[in-house]
Amino acid sequence: MAIRIDGKAFADRLCEQLKTEVEQLKSECGLVPCIAVVLVGDDPASHVYVTNKVKRCHQLGIESREHRLPATTGQGELMALVAQLNGDSGVHGILVQLPLPDQLDEEAVINAIDPGKDVDGFSLLNVGALALGQNRLVPCTPLGSLMMLKDHLGDLSGLNAVVVGRSNIVGKPMAQLLLQQNCTVTIAHSRTRNLPEVCRGADILVAAVGRPRFVQGDWIKPGATVIDVGINRIEEDGRSRLVGDVDYDAASQVAGAITPVPGGVGPMTIACLMYNTVAAAKASRGLA
DSSP, rough: OEEOOOOHHHHHHHHHHHHHHHIIIIIIOOOOOOEEEEEESSSHHHHHHHHHHHHHHHHHTOEEEEEEEEOOOOOHHHHHHHHHOOOOTTEEEEEEOSSSTTOOHHHHHHHOOOOBBBBTOOSHHHHHHHHHOOSSSOOOHHHHHHHHHHHHHHOTTTOOOOEEETEEETTHHHHHHHHHHHOEEEEETTOOOOOOHHTTTSSEEHHHOOOOTTGGGGGTTTOOOOEEEEOEEEEETEEEEEEEEEEEEHHHHTTSOOOOOSHHHHHHHHHHHHHHHHHHHHHHEEEE
16 A cells, blocks of 8 residues: 655655744844735635635745735736836735736746746746756646655655656746656657557656556556546545546555545645745845
């Protein structure tokens, strides 16, 4: 039976460390890390995510400023707000909650954010820095996944890693981070031939495809470490529940360790957003 990698417990430990660091920054430097969260429209999932992020900020002593805009907001209005936040020295991180309404150009908005305040790590400069191994602000979900992998496995050098999914938010940055750890990395996707066989070669398997229970138990190499990034809501036995991209019950019989859904990668994503916000605040003062 696989070891259950408890992302919630890991996130709580990380946040306790960050809380101590925030207190020190306040007392020693007069620096209060601050994140501005921009929410456009009424997407229910986005509202839940923003509420959870703001709650974590309050727990850690990080200042949060919410900007809630109507779904009819135009591109010019949103870009003007981003420009205002870029110029506000009291704001260290800017997060524009995705997805945005259809009339808005997400790519343009993301790339308008000051890279030093891009705590999601999605801007071109931060993506390019990651590709060159010059990590600045790294996307939160891959960063949290890597933290858990290193905590569980220690040195990752020489391990075969397969990332199933090639999104700009998770798949590609995850692969870059694993390359930096000297893994041999394969990015697999919907058009990969013999995908189950490719997955069976993985010492580390990261599933980020957005399809419930897509990765089957017999795709897992015995003893492999599985990071399940998927969060899918399904109807089962007359009730709604969250499941990952991996068939957890089957995979846990084969894997050496696995993250559950919920309670795995999700809490680490928010914790790493806090981590990036503190890092951005320190960088704004030239602190290591």
